[in-house]
Amino acid sequence: MAGTIKEIARIANVSRGTVDRALNDRPGVNKEVAQRIKEIARSMDYKPNSVAKALASRNRQFVIGVLINSIGNPFFDDVILGIEAARQEIKDFGFQLKMRKMRGYNAKEQLELIKTFVNEGIDAFAITPVSDPMIRDALNEMIADGIHVVCFNLDLVGVNYLAYVGCDYYKSGETLGGMIGYITGGKARLGVIACTNNLEGHRMRVEGCQRVLEKEFPQSEIVEVIEAEDNDEIAYQKTLRMLEERKEINALCFNAGGTRGGLQAVRDLGLEKKLDIFTFDLTPAVIEGIQNGIVKSTVCQQPFTQGYQSIKILFDAVLNDVIPENDHLYTDLSVKIKYNL
Amino acid sequence: MAGTIKEIARIANVSRGTVDRALNDRPGVNKEVAQRIKEIARSMDYKPNSVAKALASRNRQFVIGVLINSIGNPFFDDVILGIEAARQEIKDFGFQLKMRKMRGYNAKEQLELIKTFVNEGIDAFAITPVSDPMIRDALNEMIADGIHVVCFNLDLVGVNYLAYVGCDYYKSGETLGGMIGYITGGKARLGVIACTNNLEGHRMRVEGCQRVLEKEFPQSEIVEVIEAEDNDEIAYQKTLRMLEERKEINALCFNAGGTRGGLQAVRDLGLEKKLDIFTFDLTPAVIEGIQNGIVKSTVCQQPFTQGYQSIKILFDAVLNDVIPENDHLYTDLSVKIKYNL
């Protein structure tokens, strides 16, 4: 039984207020007294009761800001469900979520929104960061000001965040490569519809795939990589063009948004039966494609968990001063086919 | 802002005690008054604060019993991790877990342990039930006595549980069938090492696999199904025998425990290269097999989540009277290959 502040106070012969101040490094307590109190706490293996803590500091509402790159990208629907689930769990602890959504990967636009959050005053922040030094610096500044930060879905090197919560993009590419090798019998002539080369994660995804094909399925090759910028219209046009120009292509993979457009191009060319098609994530277009048999398999990265865990980590940091032991929380990669959707 | 008991009391012109009694259907409150109080609560969309609730009823310790079929089956290691994670989260709410482990699927033995739990007095119960009418009846009796029950990993029809938390075994079999078809190029002569025919789930697993092979890969067939009872030694002997007698077998799948033993038989016969091998779950033997390239793919069922969610559901039921909307919580089925372990 881990003891309470009251007990510590009795043993230390001080008041409960003093114990609270000492244990939480609040100002206004004699150094030696604080030392003694901490010693007693340690000796009795004192663990603060987070329930009581939450109740007591309920007058102070904590605010977690969330900035998410979700507009126009259905992948994020499940991420948001995870965020909402976490919101429910922590609201009775006096936590409030403030979520803003943006479209695309414009660093300036994102920077503006970050500033808005900072001005409004938040205790913690979760973001899908654009790869840009400006963003990196802005986040580090927040962190220096004592705001806890988590990056999710997209990693950004150089940020002193509490954690990155998202998939290992390289590994996700390798996994795709493995499935392509298995299903094409090792003889893939692959066309890749990627996101944009500006996103490090998505670049690594292509590299991971390439490595596995080269090493394990040497009769395979990547014929061409095009960039669709998560946009269905661009994906449609470029896929059409690629398939017309490169008749040798027998397999296609869609690495990010724009899958719906790309699949439409395949259909319009009547190539559904001739191509082995692979995707990432489980958007409605992908689900439909798998059910129709057009898409053979997809590699998923636990969107719900990404949203849920990001918020829970921030919650634990703000309320209980818990810092995650590992600053990279890689979400499970799972392969889906027709039967385990 | 959802209001508090205090406010309701003020509006209804009664004391907080009465409001508490009315809202929680405790005895000793006038019917009409109770009605009025509930009406007010509804009108202001009152939601009890679970944090305060937990703190207040902290003197009463809640006990959740857990009976798990884990001894000798490494699959359950992760399930137990999930249970432990949940334990941490709910302990400050005054919840205590009492876990007992058993080996195998003996109904009488399980019944004895259930009785022990009942005698000791528990508020909720999570169990991996053996398929037996005795167990079904014992659980329904508990439920009638007001103890919340969740079945996890194994379903048991006829139990009025709060929920079953585990995989859809039929679907898991279909998923396996799909992978077998893809990887063998549709030409599998399959040997199946199953658990035991007594477990409905594991029977359905074989059926699901069979259905997909018949329908989608008609050049494939299941050559033989043997039962290994989750036991490595039995699996070793029977696999050895099967492979020696049925030389046409070119693919193997291990549906449950005993994988380590079965894989050893394959190695001893020097057939690693000649067979496509498939498994379920991610036990150490499977991980090793996949890394070595002996095992091609495995179908996983989220053991951590099974443990974690089972406890969380019981917690929510006991503390907040939350009944899950769906009494079947199927955990995600994910295919793993060498690259997304």
Place this chain on the structure above:
DNA sequence: ATGAAAGCGCTAACAT
């Protein structure tokens, strides 16, 4: 720098 006391929202024992 420290103590005393009020209170977070709810429950439960005790009074009436």
Place this chain on the structure above:
DNA sequence: ATGTTAGCGCTTTCAT
């Protein structure tokens, strides 16, 4: 049947 009151463990304000 209903009201009153004392907590649960912690934070915070106000005295001292």
